[in-house]
Amino acid sequence: MQYIKNLRQYGILIAFLAVCLTLSLISPQFLTLSNWLIIFTQVSINALLAFGVTFVIITGGIDLSIGSVVAVTGVAAALLARQDSYPVIIPILGGLFVGLLFGLLNGLIITKSKIAPFIVTLGVMTIGRGLALIISKGRPISNLSESFNFIGGGDILGIPFPIIILFVVFIICSIVLKKTIFGRYVYAVGGNQQAAWASGINVNQVKMAVYALCGLLSGLAGILLTSRITTGQPNAGMSFELDAIAAAVIGGSSTSGGVGSIQGTLFGVILIGVLNNGLDLLNVSSYYQQVVMGVIIIGAVLLDSWNQKIKD
Amino acid sequence: MMLARCNALSAFFEYMSQKRILEVQNLCKSFSGVKVLDHITFNLEEGEVHALMGENGAGKSTFMKILMGLLPADSGEIILDGEQIQHTNVHEMLKRGISMIHQEILMVPELTVAQNIFLGKEIHHFSWLNDAAIYKKTRELLKTLNVNIDANAKMKHLSIADKQMVEIAKAISNNAKIIIMDEPTSALSDKEVSTLFTIIKDLTSKGVAIIYISHKMDEIYQISDRITVLRDGQYIATKSAQELPIKDLISMMVGREIEDIFPKTEHSIGETIIRVSNLSQTGKFENINFEVKSGEVLGIAGLVGAGRTEVARAIAGLDEFEEGEIFINQEKVAVRSPKAAMKLGIGYVSEDRKALGFIPQLSIKQNITLSSLPSLSNSWFVSDTQEEALANQMKNNLKIKASSINQKLIYLSGGNQQKVVIAKVLSSSPQIIILDEPTRGIDIGAKFEIYKLINELKSKGLAVILISSELPEIFGVSDRILVLSKGKKTALLSRQEATQEKVMQYAIH
Numbered sequence: 001m002q003y004i005k006n007l008r009q010y011g012i013l014i015a016f017l018a019v020c021l022t023l024s025l026i027s028p029q030f031l032t033l034s035n036w037l038i039i040f041t042q043v044s045i046n047a048l049l050a051f052g053v054t055f056v057i058i059t060g061g062i063d064l065s066i067g068s069v070v071a072v073t074g075v076a077a078a079l080l081a082r083q084d085s086y087p088v089i090i091p092i093l094g095g096l097f098v099g100l101l102f103g104l105l106n107g108l109i110i111t112k113s114k115i116a117p118f119i120v121t122l123g124v125m126t127i128g129r130g131l132a133l134i135i136s137k138g139r140p141i142s143n144l145s146e147s148f149n150f151i152g153g154g155d156i157l158g159i160p161f162p163i164i165i166l167f168v169v170f171i172i173c174s175i176v177l178k179k180t181i182f183g184r185y186v187y188a189v190g191g192n193q194q195a196a197w198a199s200g201i202n203v204n205q206v207k208m209a210v211y212a213l214c215g216l217l218s219g220l221a222g223i224l225l226t227s228r229i230t231t232g233q234p235n236a237g238m239s240f241e242l243d244a245i246a247a248a249v250i251g252g253s254s255t256s257g258g259v260g261s262i263q264g265t266l267f268g269v270i271l272i273g274v275l276n277n278g279l280d281l282l283n284v285s286s287y288y289q290q291v292v293m294g295v296i297i298i299g300a301v302l303l304d305s306w307n308q309k310i311k312d
Numbered sequence: 313m314m315l316a317r318c319n320a321l322s323a324f325f326e327y328m329s330q331k332r333i334l335e336v337q338n339l340c341k342s343f344s345g346v347k348v349l350d351h352i353t354f355n356l357e358e359g360e361v362h363a364l365m366g367e368n369g370a371g372k373s374t375f376m377k378i379l380m381g382l383l384p385a386d387s388g389e390i391i392l393d394g395e396q397i398q399h400t401n402v403h404e405m406l407k408r409g410i411s412m413i414h415q416e417i418l419m420v421p422e423l424t425v426a427q428n429i430f431l432g433k434e435i436h437h438f439s440w441l442n443d444a445a446i447y448k449k450t451r452e453l454l455k456t457l458n459v460n461i462d463a464n465a466k467m468k469h470l471s472i473a474d475k476q477m478v479e480i481a482k483a484i485s486n487n488a489k490i491i492i493m494d495e496p497t498s499a500l501s502d503k504e505v506s507t508l509f510t511i512i513k514d515l516t517s518k519g520v521a522i523i524y525i526s527h528k529m530d531e532i533y534q535i536s537d538r539i540t541v542l543r544d545g546q547y548i549a550t551k552s553a554q555e556l557p558i559k560d561l562i563s564m565m566v567g568r569e570i571e572d573i574f575p576k577t578e579h580s581i582g583e584t585i586i587r588v589s590n591l592s593q594t595g596k597f598e599n600i601n602f603e604v605k606s607g608e609v610l611g612i613a614g615l616v617g618a619g620r621t622e623v624a625r626a627i628a629g630l631d632e633f634e635e636g637e638i639f640i641n642q643e644k645v646a647v648r649s650p651k652a653a654m655k656l657g658i659g660y661v662s663e664d665r666k667a668l669g670f671i672p673q674l675s676i677k678q679n680i681t682l683s684s685l686p687s688l689s690n691s692w693f694v695s696d697t698q699e700e701a702l703a704n705q706m707k708n709n710l711k712i713k714a715s716s717i718n719q720k721l722i723y724l725s726g727g728n729q730q731k732v733v734i735a736k737v738l739s740s741s742p743q744i745i746i747l748d749e750p751t752r753g754i755d756i757g758a759k760f761e762i763y764k765l766i767n768e769l770k771s772k773g774l775a776v777i778l779i780s781s782e783l784p785e786i787f788g789v790s791d792r793i794l795v796l797s798k799g800k801k802t803a804l805l806s807r808q809e810a811t812q813e814k815v816m817q818y819a820i821h
Contacts, residue, residue, distance in 0.1 A: 180692045181685045188682055191671035198630060198660070198668040199683045199736065200651040258673040 012250070012300055016271050023278040030281060037160060043273035044162035045070075045221045045228075047266060049244035050251075051173045052217035054265045055210040057248050058177075060190040060257025061110065061117035063211065066218040066244060068128030069102045070237030073222030075132045078141040078232020081148035088147040095223040096216055102128060103215015107208035125241070132234040141232035152228030162224055169217070174262040186210060190257030246293070247272055250300040271296070331358040333489060333521055334379075339388030341374055348374045350545045352388070356490060361512060361522045363536035363553070367565055367727070367755035371545040372525055376492050379523075380412050381405035393489075411483035412492040419475060421468035426450035428467050429482045453481045457511055472499040473616075480511060491515065492523045497531060498753050501616040501781075509535055527755055528782075529558055541565055566757045574763055574788030581791065582606030584642075585775040586658075586744045588627065591636030596622040597799040600636070604744065604775035609766060611790030612779045614819050619799035620779045621663055624746045627777075628660035629653035630668075640744070654683060659742030661734055663749040663779070669733040670721045677703035677717040679732050683740040706735035711761055727758035734765070745769060746777040751785065763789055783812050797821040 024031040049066050056063045077095035080086055102124060109120045154161045177183040185206045188196040197203045221240075226232050251268030253260030275296065279289045334356035341349040349371045356362050366372050377383040379390070381400040390397040392408055419428045430446040450463040459477045467475065476496060483491045493512075497505045512522055512535060524536055532539065532553070539556055541548040541564045548564050587603040597619040604610045612620045626633040629647040638645055640656055647653040653660070662668035670679050680703045681688060688702065689695035703717040710731045714724060721729055730750065737745060747766070751759040766789050769776055780786050786793055793810050795803040795818040803818040 179694060181689070181694055182692065184678065184682070184685060184694060187674060187678075188671050191673040192667075195668050195671055196682070198628075198650050198662060200649075200654040200740065201682070202649075202651060258671070 027281040039273045039277045040163045041160045043269050044166040045225050046243050047166050047269045048217045048221040050247035050265045050269050052214035053244045054248045054260050056214050057253045058186050058190045058260040059210050063214050064121040064241050065124040067237040067240035068125045069218035070222040071132040072128045073099045073219040074226035074236055075136040075232040075234055077223045078226050081144045083143050083145050096219045099215045099219015103212040107211035111204040111207050136234040149227055149230050152224050177262050246297050333358050335391040337389045340386045348545050353547050356521045359516045359519045360537040361524050361535050363524045363532045363539045366542035367757045370542040406486055409489035411486050411488035413479045413496050419467045424464050425478050426463040429485055473504040490521050494525045495753050579771045581608045587639040589637045593633040602794050606773045607770050608791045609776040609789050611786035611793045613786050613815050614796035618796040620796055624748050654740050657743035659737035659745045661737050661747045665733050672722040675718045675720055680706050680735045683736050710735050727754035730754055744775045748779045795819055
């Protein structure tokens with residue numbers, strides 16, 4: 001009985017391993033180190049966004065603006081990173097600062113106006129996209145400095161730099177969510193906002209902080225993307241928010257709040273990455289890939305709700 | 313005259329009770345290996361009120377959920393109207409005539425009374441809703457119940473009592489033969505309770521059987537014909553209410569004798585800790601004055617709507633107030649938020665534990681420490697060892713029944729959830745603790761433990777404010793009794809001078 005329960009609990013993990021096994025049998029390239037480095041590099045941007053949005057989702061909110069924030073921070077960083085302008089730290093700080101501002105804007109409107117996060121971040125998403133087009137005058141910004149391009153394209157001891165960023169951010173986010181007082185408050189606010197408030201938690205402060213964190217991580221993702229493609233693209237990051245939310249949900253976050261984990265989200269990110277990679281290796285058209293991804297999202301949540309029923 | 317009528321009634325019941333409409337035998341249910349129901353036997357006769365008694369965790373709710381088709385049984389038989397029921401669901405059971413009035417009201421707040429009553433059985437012609445018909449039928453229905461509720465009113469605008477009446481109307485509109493009532497009076501005033509009882513008598517005279525769940529002993533004896541007791545998932549006995557003295561009933565429920573439910577202790581009362589002066593908020597309360605000393609319990613009595621909870625919420629920083637001052641240890645303080653109130657040492661246990669008390673997805677440990685995390689560690693990090701030590705200590709002190717401190721709150725019974733909420737408030741080391749209906753909907757064993765706890769808090773020198781609608785409780789633990797009526801203070805009595813009659817008089821002042 002216990003065994004079956006565990007099996008169900010890890011159902012999605014088992015499905016994931018089954019996919020890996022199948023792919024490795026069909027395609028000899030799949031299990032090679034270089035392929036996995038490619039997978040992790042490819043998912044690094046989605047991972048940063050998904051970690052940020054996981055915090056937001058656990059408080060019971062949502063952030064649809066992250067894709068646009070990626071674009072606007074990317075463009076801002078690119079403007080500061082053109083050759084012979086500033087040292088590399090300036091575009092990095094600039095990009096992070098712009099991301100943080102957008103996060104604070106989301107948080108401020110949500111906590112002050114009590115408008116639903118879905119609506120607020122939908123509005124900010126459009127604002128962000130517009131601003132990205134305005135400051136870039138609608139054109140890509142290229143000719144970035146060597147040192148800036150290292151962020152997305154360089155490696156240390158053979159490990160691509162984006163993977164290093166991914167794991168550092170992963171560890172920090174996991175610790176913040178699981179080990180700090182703030183992390184506990186994130187769960188409390190999402191679990192029962194009224195009770196959290198009556199327990200002496202400053203609910204608005206917690207909400208401001210999660211949106212700010214999500215904005216900051218979107219900024220980091222924007223920098224990484226700009227550096228990887230060596231161009232600031234005002235049209236970059238389209239529908240990135242959906243991939244990030246999908247990863248969080250596949251990883252067990254509940255959009256009604258109070259439930260989720262960074263580990264789960266990383267797992268969701270990798271699952272999406274592996275599927276994309278595997279289907280690429282098998283020459284499956286990207287049209288079909290989208291259908292598969294949709295099935296996976298719904299399947300993961302379905303599996304989760306079955307688990308809940310068994311637990312109850 | 314009255315007696316003759318009673319005799320006539322009971323003779324009538326006896327005549328009616330020849331027909332058994334529900335028979336349950338050997339019903340078993342386990343959750344992840346733990347037996348929640350162990351060979352339960354139960355029967356119900358037409359036209360009777362059958363009280364189902366037991367402490368929290370005795371299995372009453374699970375049993376009712378199985379009867380309603382919300383949960384499947386592991387084994388056993390349910391025979392309804394002579395027909396064995398198998399693999400059922402809620403729709404099926406509703407159709408067969410079992411309805412439930414829930415402890416928490418399950419209605420759509422944005423829909424009207426009539427729309428709620430006819431939810432799922434709308435009257436329509438080829439999918440065109442016939443609103444006129446449902447409003448007409450609802451008005452007739454409410455009229456037969458003798459209640460004054462507007463069929464067009466949105467559910468969210470109704471008082472809790474009226475919502476309950478609508479639930480009953482809905483059950484009747486389903487042609488229910490069996491109505492399960494789970495703590496139906498927990499939010500009702502005395503007058504509303506007597507209206508409910510009149511309705512129940514009317515229903516039973518028409519042959520409807522009622523399964524009545526309540527923790528209020530006086531009600532049980534007032535309304536029920538037979539009493540079945542469950543304890544720890546086991547069937548204990550079924551007795552006629554007249555033949556079962558309250559003392560025996562209690563010992564059947566708890567499995568031991570309770571001599572004195574209100575433990576008496578001697579200790580001295582110290583300095584004034586909190587003083588409330590001229591507290592006013594338009595439409596809620598006016599000119600409220602009182603003080604509570606160290607080691608003292610101030611009971612606040614009054615009818616539902618007298619403004620007791622509103623005063624408590626204002627002092628605890630949950631609501632604002634327009635005028636007045638609060639002094640703690642002679643110093644004037646500002647309570648702008650629950651957080652500020654806690655820093656000043658004011659702890660508040662809300663009457664609505666589900667909405668304001670706990671986080672269902674978090675564990676016992678995480679709930680207990682929620683208000684005291686910063687004081688448990690001197691960094692940004694949660695101190696695991698300190699947290700566990702505190703939670704274990706509280707679990708033992710308050711006798712919270714759970715397999716471990718890592719169990720989530722959703723899986724606990726109401727009484728244990730309440731203990732966790734109290735533990736959380738106590739963990740923030742308050743000097744003043746406000747307990748707002750702390751024993752609402754919890755069983756007699758847990759009640760007894762809460763009374764003992766109040767005495768412990770007194771002896772530790774806390775100032776305790778107890779709001780309760782149960783007068784025996786107010787009399788049992790308070791040193792002084794403040795009576796509110798329509799938002800105003802009408803009396804402040806010492807325990808010696810207070811009598812139930814006096815308090816009631818001032819409450820309806």
